[in-house]
Structure formats: structure tokens, C-alpha cells
Amino acid sequence: MVGGQTSAIAQDGVTCSFSLSSSSASFDADCGSSSVSISSPEGCEWAASASDSWIGINAGTNGSGDGSVSFTVTTNSTIESRLGTIAVEGEVLTITQGGIE
Numbered sequence: 034m035v036g037g038q039t040s041a042i043a044q045d046g047v048t049c050s051f052s053l054s055s056s057s058a059s060f061d062a063d064c065g066s067s068s069v070s071i072s073s074p075e076g077c078e079w080a081a082s083a084s085d086s087w088i089g090i091n092a093g094t095n096g097s098g099d100g101s102v103s104f105t106v107t108t109n110s111t112i113e114s115r116l117g118t119i120a121v122e123g124e125v126l127t128i129t130q131g132g133i134e
Contacts, residue, residue, distance in 0.1 A: 091104060106128065109133065114131045
């Protein structure tokens, strides 16, 4: 209350936006591991999910603000290459893995 008057104060919150350090990762048929960094404002929560069971998220399934997701891919024992993704709040890391020769 100021001078006998009640005033309402409105404050805009943080606008959350997300970006990944890379949009793709490639592996040969052998198993492998890598990570991707996530940039977002402090206080913005995010969650990561893999599209396929051959992609495992080891660390960083969720967080707030800047962070990273560490992942592994299992050995591809077929001759066919495969494609999968890790999604983080609308941003996508596309993962390709070659088949055996």
C-alpha cells in the first residue's frame, strides 16, 4: 500500500528456450558413447528421452538450466544402419549407427 492506495505489481517470468550443442551424432556398428550439452535459462526444467531401446541415457535424464545428457548406443549386429533420436523439450539429437560389414 502506497499513499493509501493498493497497487498490483506484475512481473514477467523467465521465457524458457532450449538448444542442443549438436543436432546429430554418428557411430559405426560397435557400441559407443557420447554426450550433448543443453543450454537453457536458469530455472527452466527439461527432460530427455530416447526413441529406441538401443540408445541408453546414462546421465542427465532431466535437469534445470544448462546441463548435459550422456548416452550410449549398443552394438548393431545387423547389416542395416539404424536411426534414432534423443529429444529434449522439442530439440532433437539425431543418432545414426552403421550396420556390420
